[in-house]
Amino acid sequence: MLDTASNPRLKTSERFYRGTMKKRAACLSLLSFLSLLPLLTAACRTKASAADGKEPAPARSASLAGARVAGQPPAADDGQWVMPAKDYASTRYSALAQITTANVAQLKPVWTFSTGNVRGHEAAPLVVGSTMYVVTPFPNVLYALDLTQPGAPLKWQYQPPMLPAAQGVACCDLVNRGAAYDGGKVFYNTLDGQTIAVDAESGKEAWRTKVADINKGESITMAPLVVKGKVLVGNSGGEFGVRGWLTALDAGSGQIAWRAYNTGPDKDVLIGPDFKPFYPQDRGKDLGVSTWPPGAWKIGGGTMWGWISYDPDLNLIYHGTANPGPWNPDMRPGDNKWTSGIFARDPDTGAARWFYQWTPHDLHDYDGINENVLIDLDLHGQRRKVLVRPERNGYVYVLDRATGEVLSADPYVHVTSSLGVDLKSGKLLEAPDKKTGFGHIVRDVCPAAPGAKDWQPSAFSPKTGLLYMPHNNLCMDEEGVEANYIAGTPFVGANVKMYAGPGGNRGAFTAWDPAAGRAVWSVPEPFPAWSGALVTAGDVVFYGTMEGWFKALDARTGKELWKFKTGSGIIGQPISYRGPDGKQYVAILSGVGGWSGAIVAGALDPHDSTAALGFVNAMTDLPQHSTKGGMLYVFALP
Amino acid sequence: MSSPSRRSCAVLALTALALLLGAYARPGAARPARELRVCADPNNLPFSNQKLEGFENRLAEIVARDLGASVRYTWWAQRRGFFRNTLKAGTCDVVLGVPASLEMVAPTRPYYRSTYVFVYRKDRGIDVRSFDDPILKKLRIGVQVAGDDGANMPPVHALAARGIIDNVTGYTLYGDYTQPNPPARILDAVAAGEVDVAVVWGPLAGYFAPRQPVPLVLVSVEPQIDLPFLPFVYDIAVGVRRGDERLRGEIDTVLERRRPEIEKLLDRYGVPRPAVPGAGGA
Numbered sequence: 001m002l003d004t005a006s007n008p009r010l011k012t013s014e015r016f017y018r019g020t021m022k023k024r025a026a027c028l029s030l031l032s033f034l035s036l037l038p039l040l041t042a043a044c045r046t047k048a049s050a051a052d053g054k055e056p057a058p059a060r061s062a063s064l065a066g067a068r069v070a071g072q073p074p075a076a077d078d079g080q081w082v083m084p085a086k087d088y089a090s091t092r093y094s095a096l097a098q099i100t101t102a103n104v105a106q107l108k109p110v111w112t113f114s115t116g117n118v119r120g121h122e123a124a125p126l127v128v129g130s131t132m133y134v135v136t137p138f139p140n141v142l143y144a145l146d147l148t149q150p151g152a153p154l155k156w157q158y159q160p161p162m163l164p165a166a167q168g169v170a171c172c173d174l175v176n177r178g179a180a181y182d183g184g185k186v187f188y189n190t191l192d193g194q195t196i197a198v199d200a201e202s203g204k205e206a207w208r209t210k211v212a213d214i215n216k217g218e219s220i221t222m223a224p225l226v227v228k229g230k231v232l233v234g235n236s237g238g239e240f241g242v243r244g245w246l247t248a249l250d251a252g253s254g255q256i257a258w259r260a261y262n263t264g265p266d267k268d269v270l271i272g273p274d275f276k277p278f279y280p281q282d283r284g285k286d287l288g289v290s291t292w293p294p295g296a297w298k299i300g301g302g303t304m305w306g307w308i309s310y311d312p313d314l315n316l317i318y319h320g321t322a323n324p325g326p327w328n329p330d331m332r333p334g335d336n337k338w339t340s341g342i343f344a345r346d347p348d349t350g351a352a353r354w355f356y357q358w359t360p361h362d363l364h365d366y367d368g369i370n371e372n373v374l375i376d377l378d379l380h381g382q383r384r385k386v387l388v389r390p391e392r393n394g395y396v397y398v399l400d401r402a403t404g405e406v407l408s409a410d411p412y413v414h415v416t417s418s419l420g421v422d423l424k425s426g427k428l429l430e431a432p433d434k435k436t437g438f439g440h441i442v443r444d445v446c447p448a449a450p451g452a453k454d455w456q457p458s459a460f461s462p463k464t465g466l467l468y469m470p471h472n473n474l475c476m477d478e479e480g481v482e483a484n485y486i487a488g489t490p491f492v493g494a495n496v497k498m499y500a501g502p503g504g505n506r507g508a509f510t511a512w513d514p515a516a517g518r519a520v521w522s523v524p525e526p527f528p529a530w531s532g533a534l535v536t537a538g539d540v541v542f543y544g545t546m547e548g549w550f551k552a553l554d555a556r557t558g559k560e561l562w563k564f565k566t567g568s569g570i571i572g573q574p575i576s577y578r579g580p581d582g583k584q585y586v587a588i589l590s591g592v593g594g595w596s597g598a599i600v601a602g603a604l605d606p607h608d609s610t611a612a613l614g615f616v617n618a619m620t621d622l623p624q625h626s627t628k629g630g631m632l633y634v635f636a637l638p
Numbered sequence: 639m640s641s642p643s644r645r646s647c648a649v650l651a652l653t654a655l656a657l658l659l660g661a662y663a664r665p666g667a668a669r670p671a672r673e674l675r676v677c678a679d680p681n682n683l684p685f686s687n688q689k690l691e692g693f694e695n696r697l698a699e700i701v702a703r704d705l706g707a708s709v710r711y712t713w714w715a716q717r718r719g720f721f722r723n724t725l726k727a728g729t730c731d732v733v734l735g736v737p738a739s740l741e742m743v744a745p746t747r748p749y750y751r752s753t754y755v756f757v758y759r760k761d762r763g764i765d766v767r768s769f770d771d772p773i774l775k776k777l778r779i780g781v782q783v784a785g786d787d788g789a790n791m792p793p794v795h796a797l798a799a800r801g802i803i804d805n806v807t808g809y810t811l812y813g814d815y816t817q818p819n820p821p822a823r824i825l826d827a828v829a830a831g832e833v834d835v836a837v838v839w840g841p842l843a844g845y846f847a848p849r850q851p852v853p854l855v856l857v858s859v860e861p862q863i864d865l866p867f868l869p870f871v872y873d874i875a876v877g878v879r880r881g882d883e884r885l886r887g888e889i890d891t892v893l894e895r896r897r898p899e900i901e902k903l904l905d906r907y908g909v910p911r912p913a914v915p916g917a918g919g920a
Contacts, residue, residue, distance in 0.1 A: 165715060165815075167719070167723060214815075215814050215815035215816045216812075216814055216815075217717075217810070217812050239718060239784075239785045240717070240784075240785075240810060240812050241783060241784075241808070241810035241812065293803045293804050293806070294804055294805075295807055295808075296808060299783065299808055299810055325785070326783045326784060326785050326790070326808075326810060327783055327790070327794070327808065328789070328790045328794060328795060328798060330795075330798035330799070330803075331783075331790075331794055331797070331798045331803055331806065331808075333803065438790075438795040438798065438799070438868070439795070439799070439866055439867070439868065481867055481868065482741070483737045483739045483740060483869075483872065484737075484740070484789060485735075485736055485737050485740055486716055486717060486718070486720070486784055486785075486811060487679065487682055487715075487716040487717065487784075487811050487812060487820075487821050488679070488682055488684075488685040488716065488735065488821065488839070488841065488842065489782065489784075489791065489811055489821065489839040489842065490737045490792075490839065490872040490874075491784055491785075491789060491790055491791045491792065491811075492789070492790070492791075492792055492795065492868065492869075493785070493789025493790065494789070598722075611742065
């Protein structure tokens with residue numbers, strides 16, 4: 001470990017605290033010293049400029065205006081929304097600009113559509129031509145809505161054959177994160193482990209391939225990404241002892257083209273001569289075997305249920321890997337590669353090109369599967385092709401996406417589980433006093449198991465140069481021993497309780513400057529901000545709350561400009577599109593659920609503080625604010 | 639696994655049968671026949687299965703008979719979400735085996751106590767009784783694992799605490815659900831010599847060990863409670879929904895009244911039951 005004080009490149013929470021102290025003096029002296037920088041910023045309504053500007057600049061300089069989206073001129077927008085992340089760079093940025101900060105206050109709902117489903121709705125609707133596509137949670141019905149007709153009537157619906165038993169293997173409600181369109185077909189995954197292609201015009205099934213086996217504990221919740229005629233899909237189910245993988249199916253036939261495992265020998269991981277990780281700890285033969293006790297990798301987790309990005313210029317896809325399991329951490333000494341990290345791969349062959357591990361030997365359930373936003377940034381006077389990752393462990397990472405080098409890693413919430421990221425070695429610095437293990441009591445572990453940010457994807461505006469992150473502000477205690485019971489056998493684990501982090505709010509929506517590595521503004525939310533984000537060329541940013549508010553903020557200041565109360569809590573992903581009438585629309589699925597909303601969607605007992613792996617303790621009041629019910633809302637200016 | 643259509647057919651058939659029997663047994667009785675609605679795993683012997691071969695299936699019959707009810711099942715694989723999707727969803731009212739300390743349900747008084755056991759081949763020529771036996775550092779050990787976040791079977795925690803790691807093989811408790819009774823694979827592994835010794839929950843070992851092609855030895859683990867607090871011995875009760883005090887009271891009464899019958903049932907299934915200190919016999 002390096003001396004944190006003497007290394008100017010080291011980003012530690014110490015530096016973070018210095019910034020916090022300054023602001024506190026300026027703003028709110030009542031808050032405890034643990035208070036969170038972004039939240040304080042919000043509470044004080046400071047702008048990026050004054051207070052922050054006085055902070056000595058880190059050893060890098062940045063130009064906001066210099067940020068641009070990889071591989072795309074910012075102005076290009078055909079008005080469609082063909083994949084959940086909008087584009088391969090995963091910006092969730094709409095270049096449509098009819099709706100602006102000046103007129104968004106007049107936004108009105110223009111039509112709605114009930115999905116007939118009451119579980120958690122995490123999907124993004126798609127718009128292709130004049131049709132909107134909506135995929136529901138289990139049983140994963142695909143609806144096509146005709147945007148040329150008043151009220152967008154149902155064009156067709158496709159109901160896949162489903163194994164009801166899939167509900168028994170889903171970890172965290174029965175969610176689905178959306179479909180993807182390519183070449184006349186809509187592709188999506190089902191909870192019971194199928195990837196399906198449906199003809200976008202007729203609604204007829206083109207092909208259906210079983211890729212995951214629910215009988216072994218695998219399920220699929222992620223949205224696929226289609227790259228160069230290949231549909232990329234990964235599995236869920238780490239807590240069942242499955243082995244994580246990413247697989248590519250031929251978009252035309254549904255045949256499996258390649259499969260890359262995230263644990264095990266190099267040949268299974270598709271590591272070959274082209275694999276050139278930036279840091280020495282990721283080099284060596286068969287690390288997916290040797291960084292585990294003998295054989296433990298075979299049931300080692302490292303699933304892939306999150307987001308994939310693609311850089312056409314480098315011909316690389318980027319995907320994270322989830323946490324290791326199902327062993328307790330003491331039984332899997334080692335870095336447990338390739339879990340809780342990120343791979344760059346060749347989409348044609350699946351061959352790995354580099355890897356970086358966010359959280360070696362994860363102790364806290366920090367899956368590494370969040371979104372990877374591909375942008376070009378001016379750093380140290382140099383334009384760099386970077387990948388921005390707001391990671392579950394509490395840091396926003398900026399990586400060189402050609403090499404996997406960590407350029408910066410700055411905390412965006414209160415972090416106690418680690419001390420910072422050593423930019424020289426790329427290593428996360430462990431906080432020894434927050435090391436959880438069976439039998440000891442550990443309190444104030446921040447972020448809690450769902451991370452500083454779970455799956456809920458952020459948006460990036462090339463106009464403002466800011467990343468807009470819906471996220472959590474949760475900490476947890478692990479105390480005592482709790483008996484549990486499964487498949488007839490009693491087992492034991494720590495009694496996990498989650499609660500709000502500093503500030504008392506369980507979530508926040510934060511605008512982050514990835515070049516400077518700091519928050520520009522932040523809005524506290526009483527519940528975790530579990531929806532996706534959308535930002536538009538009109539400088540309006542949209543997201544939803546678990547109480548059901550759909551909000552529009554000024555992308556530059558964070559000022560709330562408009563909000564609308566939907567019927568249920570929002571955990572979906574907002575989109576914007578140009579309708580056949582030439583108008584700009586904004587759409588969002590409402591329907592509370594997911595891990596955070598399981599207390600409502602799964603009707604869990606609020607008195608059982610350890611339900612949903614301890615998340616219920618932090619969410620006991622949600623049922624008073626939100627009831628279930630899936631509904632699509634579409635908004636427009638009058 | 640039950641498809642909705644198959645389940646509703648079964649429910650229809652059962653309901654029709656119940657009505658018929660009810661009408662036959664008590665001519666003129668206006669009251670609809672009572673049902674004991676049981677949440678159970680369809681593929682998990684020795685506890686339960688869809689052919690009603692498990693001891694929890696038998697216990698359901700004993701309780702139902704005493705209450706003048708018929709048994710109706712909601713089948714669901716016992717995995718994470720089992721209680722959420724069955725008992726809490728209101729599709730059934732009792733789970734016939736839960737630890738008496740389980741927070742998710744309201745448990746009755748326990749009706750048996752079992753223990754984790756060491757299981758090994760008789761011809762292996764070893765005598766393992768305690769987690770502190772140094773031979774465990776040398777043997778190939780099988781354990782079952784379930785879930786991350788530090789939650790796991792007690793033997794996994796006990797071995798980890800003693801630094802016994804590299805010679806341990808994990809079998810997921812869930813196994814492959816297309817196979818019969820997936821948690822039983824670890825007993826097959828002992829018989830086949832894949833591991834020298836396994837540490838398994840008593841009822842599972844007690845039922846499947848005698849069904850292996852070679853003789854296996856079962857020994858209750860020591861210590862019963864590993865310090866600071868890691869129990870290997872658990873009291874098992876019937877679980878009802880929290881707040882369902884009436885049903886809990888009724889079942890408590892039945893369990894007490896039918897104790898000799900239940901003891902015989904547990905004997906028949908080979909459920910290892912350590913002596914309860916001060917309870918006057920086992």
